[in-house]
Amino acid sequence: MFWHLYLPIAGSSINVLLIFSLGILVGLLSGIFGVGGGFLMTPLLIMIGVPPTVAAASDSNQIVGASTSGTLAHYRLGNVDFKMGFLLLIGGVAGGTVGVQIIKILRALGNADFLIKVTYVLMLGFVGSYMFLESLQAIRKKKAAQQPPVARESKYAQLLGKLPWQMNFDTSGVRLSVLMPLGLGVFVGILAAIMGVGGGFIMVPVMVYLLRMPMHVVVGTSLFQILFTCINVTILQAYSNHTVDFVLALILLLGSTLGAQFGAKISKKLGGDQLKILLASIVLLVMVKMLLSLLLTPEIMVAYKGGH
């Protein structure tokens, strides 16, 4: 009795300890990998009986807290590239706006849900497999011979060098055209809006492979950017849909801010390649779960409207 709290917006009571541990788990992931954890938390909340819309909205409220705590921890470790973060953010906001319009058109055409799920499975499968194989190779190479990496100019790198408005990003230690973070921000923003997530798990691979930032800076910068995305979502959801359950968010938050602090420390201890492999495994796991939900016969053939 004592450990139960009533959630006024979700309209149900929940076990405080259960929610608190969920918060710690997701905060830990968020601190380690720089992802918001929305792609894990929202399904878990739905599983314990929180309505889907309330789960998604309250989760973004929680991520605001977790990413504040995570950004601060990574900032102290010197892992946040603010310049890059702002450029990605500007691109992300523009992309998000475009993405919302695309979703509207897809909904009108009728098969939006299906497209969203298939995009999810393809994206997660591709990103997860690529990261996994790449980091595995890197670890093997290191073990085989301690030879210094050969600096080779790939076609991609040559293309990057030719773009206008080159700029130094000191924290990341890269020199890039301003167009790169802006353009990729738009790309991730569109995908994130279509898939209905914060986009951390797409943003991280984009920063690692396309912007060529070092993994530790990627994590901090990603958290910094997620913070702003989720503040925006929380206020919009609370205003237009009344789906933010503050009691739920607060309990999750206590857990996740705690988890994020530990996560940042673990992140620093693990090597970049190990981090990548771990994240790739989680991404692949979510992909398999998603794929199964497409393939297996559902237990109940109807669901409440309004989830995502």
Added chain:
Amino acid sequence: MLKKISILLALSCCLVLGRPFSSAASYVKAHLSPEAVDIGAFFNGAQVYVTGDVSRDAEVVVRLSGMGQNVALKKKGKILGLLWMNLGSVTIHNVPNLYLIYISKDFKPTAGAQPDKWEELGLGFAALKKQVDISSAEAESEAVFEEFLKLKESEGLYAIETGQVTYGEAESGGKSFRAVLQIPPRLTPGKYLVETFAVKDASVAARTTAELQVKQVGLPAFISRLAFKHGALYGLLAAIIAIAAGLLMGVIFKGEKGAH
């Protein structure tokens, strides 16, 4: 033609009304306690009791139901013979958000206890199906309603709870009874209807109703009011408190780190 129908109607009315009189006045008297349920911060379901007495040869069935509402559902279907997805939507009109039936351990609507006997009684899920209106083809609505029941049952909002009604000593005219109504934690505020039926010979012989008020108090009431009346302010506060909590946590951890 019209005359015939009216005669028939009158006859059937006599039959229905006649029953209680013929069975030496079946009756049921019930008292609900408490008459209101408050949802506070630590609410985790509640118990409500219906006590009273009923004619000796009748059984008691208690029904707790919520106000009728319209529910929009997504239907799942298969495409390409392989992939499951949401195909179209359907709305069920005038369906209660809560529908719980409480019966005694060995209550059977009739000897056979087939589900359709509930229909004869006008109770149970069969009766509910008649009352709702489903916005889809006739052939399909049956299946949709079945799936809807499964959904509601999985949430614990629709159920037939056996063993919740117990009887006391039989006296000359009737016997006392007591029903324990388990109210689920997933409860929305509003008015709920508590009906107590005396069932005899596979039909309802007497019925009495009471109203159960459910309302939010304290912290839940305050948060709901803020969220629904001042959405923007609520969202802003939620974001600011989240940032503050994140910063606070960061500061606490920094203190710890500074020590090393």
